[in-house]
Amino acid sequence: MNAQYRAEPETVRDREVDAEQRHLERVYRRLEEKIHEAEFLMDDASKRAQVGTPGALAERDAQVFRAGIHLNRLNSEFEDFLFGRIDLLEGKTGERGPDGAYTSVEPADGAVRHEGGEQRADIVETLHIGRLGVLDADYAPLVIDWRAPAAAPFYRSTPVAPGRVVRRRVIRSKGRRVLSVEDDLLRPELKARLGGEELAVVGDGALMAALGQARSHTMRDIVSSIQAEQDEVIRAPAASVTEVEGGPGTGKTAVALHRAAYLLYQDRRRYAGGILIVSPTPLLVSYTEGVLPSLGEEGQVAIRALGSLAEETAGAEATTYDAQSVARIKGSARMLKVLRKAARGALDLGLRTPVPERLRVVAFGSRVELDAEELAAVRQQVLGGTAPVNLMRPRARKLLLDALWEKSGARRRYEDPELAAEARQGFDEDIAGEDGFAAFLDAWWPELTPRQVLGAMTDEARLARWSRRVLRPGEVRTLARALAARLSVQGEGPLSVHDIALLDELRTLLGAPARPRKRELDPLDQLTGLEELTTAADRDGGGRRERRAQERTERTEYAHVIVDEAQDLTPMQWRMVGRRGRHATWTVVGDPAQSSWTDPDEAAAARDEALGKRPRRRFELTVNYRNPAELAVLADRVLALAMPGVAPPRAVRSTGIEPSFAVAGDDLGASVRESAARLLAEVEGTVGVVVAMRRRGEVREWLAGLGERVVALGSLEAKGLEYDAALVVSPAEIADESPAGLRVLYVALTRATQRLLVLSASPDLPDGDGVPDLLRE
């Protein structure tokens, strides 16, 4: 906007908005200068490339790399670039840090004067906070990166502990226009002056305004309104394990995502090893995956659903869910013993070709044979080792040759050990050269895939053998049937979420197939560890980017692992996730009251095993930013039943709108559709309809044609998501689905930001007002 044509500001609000507008314009001018600089660098670098000496090429790559970072970030972060400001008193030491800001957070002793019964002070420093730091031509900060230490007071200061902050301002802008400002006065008792004028204060409740906004199908970042208790978690040192607990809506997921961005900012080199965020469902992945790019970070962070975590290792992704009774068995730590036996036992099954019963070879002109019993003894001896089954093959080969040598009687013919060794070498070469021996080995010690072993477990009798004294007969039957319902004996077919952890475990037990892969070290990675850039070398050669993408998908260990909804990981899933962070630091966020896992003690033990002996630092989040108080009260009743004695988080908002209740007619589908339509008319944004898992299929049909604002969810899929309005269908059905059903219902009842409608069916025993038995006071 051109300043000449701007209307005269009239109110304090207009004047303050106008001042921020002018600052934003300065920032943009500076950003444009930086972009030109970056483009010039790119251009210059490509000219240097024509020189063509190796030194010039390396220099070009380094230059292009740096310029690329600039361009990429500047271009992508123009939207909503600047969002905060703090006005500060003089600091205690008055020293400026490397970014130009005063480092001290405490006011200097004489910063506040007492005059005529009043407290007076001058603002000596104003800092603007944004998504990226920008310095002016004299290296003075125009904008401070939200993750910089100097920005911390923007999030941390409170009226109780204001530090140097007098006024904290949230600036709402879109592109190049400042739309509004909202101030918090942190020292209301103080008469502060800025540039000779009294400090102005505009509006209130930036946080409340953010919370009241209509929801879309993607999560927004909270960078402009992170609260103090959240900020402490985001900036917690990354050493060892950071554990965060908090009720629904306390911002655990938001905090986890912002923490990933913060860690990268703090130590980009260290986290070049990648940050993994583990999410329970693909729905939650797609809901949250836009947040990191909005914070300027994506290349180093992988957000994965539990069901697709083994994609790069076991080549498998889950498409289905198990019934709770099956999930309990598949997720149990006891499965490890079963899988160990299965991985070994599957060798005997002739999964590819029939297992030969004897081995006949010709060595030194005479036949040597091992019979079934002798072969079994050799197998037994090989399996005495601890290596992964597929990797035991060389040892199997060696022990077979030993047995044949022994059987041939040749050993006894040589007394001189040197001659014996020579003869033995000839013997081995003779046998190993035979096609028959190689074919025998392939059939007798086949290279097994995880899917083949899982397929082998579809046979009940066989599974019973492998799980003797581990699973009960009823569990064996349930598991074998559940596997057989989806998988062929070769293991082909759709996998469930819980199968993925089993496959991943099997892959470890079997060992990776021996396929040598050449890995080139990328000099650019070593330079700064960034991956997301296109360089001139990429464009010239074309192949590097593809290779990088491939390497990224093949990454199986990370520098930092963030587990969201950690209360839901089964022991087998903890093992799967643990393997990806053996040398990592961790952030684990969750809420035991929302756990859908039926045996919390078993899961806690597996979690301890995954996290090892690393020291842990615990944080608790206590404020519910999602649910209005009117809805939270209802959910708290279920919490009291599910986890007696656990304190619910404090809801900060109130809308004055109570939850509503309805009773379904004979046609449940029609009632659900009608209720969903009612909610769609009441809110601007999204509506989530939560049903018991077994109704997942039919609810989609019931809601067909109602448009994209409405989403159908099985109770377990609702985890972590939120909607303007939620329709919870038959609380009793959800609660009765598993021993953890009440906690799952608690999740369902805490999804709404504005309205909640509970639709009862007959198992709910609703009273005259339609309130189901479970939710009555």
Ligand SMILES: Nc1ncnc2c1ncn2[C@@H]1O[C@H](COP(=O)(O)OP(=O)(O)OP(=O)(O)O)[C@@H](O)[C@H]1O
């Ligand atoms: N400081 C904040 N400023 C603005 N919005 C916030 C803030 N903290 C949390 N929120 C909002 O509150 C909602 C709940 O946050 P989030 O989903 O991270 O909570 P959660 O603790 O993970 O919940 P659940 O346990 O139900 O998964 C989100 O819409 C989030 O954007």
